[in-house]
Amino acid sequence: MQNKNLKVLEIITLFSIGGATETVVSMAEGLMKLGMTVHIATGPNIVSEGSMYETAKKLNINVFTFKNLKRDINLIRDAWIIFQLYKFVKKGKYDIVHTHSSKAGVVGRIAAWLARTPVVLHTVHGLPFHRYQPKLKKKAFIFIEKFSSLFCDKLVAVTDTIISTMLSYKIGNKNKYAMIRSSFDIENYKPNGESDCKKTRHRFGIEENDIIFGKIARLSELKGHKYFLDAFRMVADKMPNAKLLIVGNGELEYELKRFVKENELEERIIFTGLITPEEIPSVIEIMDVVVHTSLLEGLARVLPQAIMMEKPVISFDLDGAHEIIKDGINGYLIKPLDTQQLGEKLVYLYCNPELIKLFGKKGKEILGDQFSSKRMVHQITELYFHLFNSKK
Incomplete structure (x- = not known):
């Protein structure tokens, strides 16, 4: 099954210290040890929230920073970052593009789809819509998630609760989801x-x-x-x-x-x-x-x-x-x-x-070992090859 050295791009909105970023770095480290080529594309870190750049450097992970990839919504800038990511993904000839966090999940999935990347998937580390948002804003984010789900092969969630919530809003269907814990060493x-x-x-x-x-x-x-x-x-x-x-x-x-x-x-x-x-x-x-x-x-x-x-x-x-x-x-x-x-x-x-x-x-x-990074990397590897081989 695992008969190809996959080339993978992980995309995340920010490279500040935080659970999602730490997971992406841990995932990249584990996948590289298995022989995959893994790059990370990200927006810049927020200075006050620390940085994961030094950690990635120590692990010899190539990180590419796109200054226009930012958390807030700006239609002109967001259209430009989709175009920039599209060119980057197309030139890189990646087998898999895996997006993380809400903003990168939207622009990254669209860019990867436009570049005709064989496999595109997205991890939901936390819901982008929630009970504390104004109703119109919440509805807008739900619509964006529904729309973005059309541009990927798989949605990964870090909890079963996220999956049930996403399904309750008719974002994707049950077969489109996989639950893989956000893990650590x-x-x-x-x-x-x-x-x-x-x-x-x-x-x-x-x-x-x-x-x-x-x-x-x-x-x-x-x-x-x-x-x-x-x-x-x-x-x-x-x-x-x-x-x-x-x-x-x-x-x-x-x-x-x-x-x-x-x-x-x-x-x-x-x-x-x-x-x-x-x-x-x-x-x-x-x-x-x-x-x-x-x-x-x-x-x-x-x-x-x-x-x-x-x-x-x-x-x-x-x-x-x-x-x-x-x-x-x-x-x-x-x-x-x-x-x-x-x-x-x-x-x-x-x-x-x-x-x-x-x-x-x-x-x-x-x-037990539910949150072992080794277990997470094993599950992600199995999923990557399953999705990639299903496209042949």
């Missing part, structure tokens, strides 16, 4: 020992007896930090040794820090700023519990990463979270936006440290 997500923990805790001014509730996400509205901070504010007095570790940066940094100051919680809430992907395992390791209050997420990468590090997770019961968090077994699923319930769960785990350890052990058993 699980070998990097193992406890490193007490000495490494002490170094990281010292770095952020965390005392030995502190219980750490952590959240890793860009500081933006849809990541829901304000619900986490508000829940902690209500119960902080019941947890004298508890601290919050807020990992990431973003446009809400000033507003969140102002909230902390107004509520006199500066000694209890730590903002780390931007952390590189390589540092994430050591940061998760010093957390006792990971909290996920995002309002919109396909399946946040940090959830399986935390579970593989044997950390329980408290999460809003939204999107794909329920697929890996089993309520009362390896964490808690709570009603979205319910800060009172969130606060209660924080206190309950704080008062029951033995449950934190039990949930952590159970979580790792439940996940």
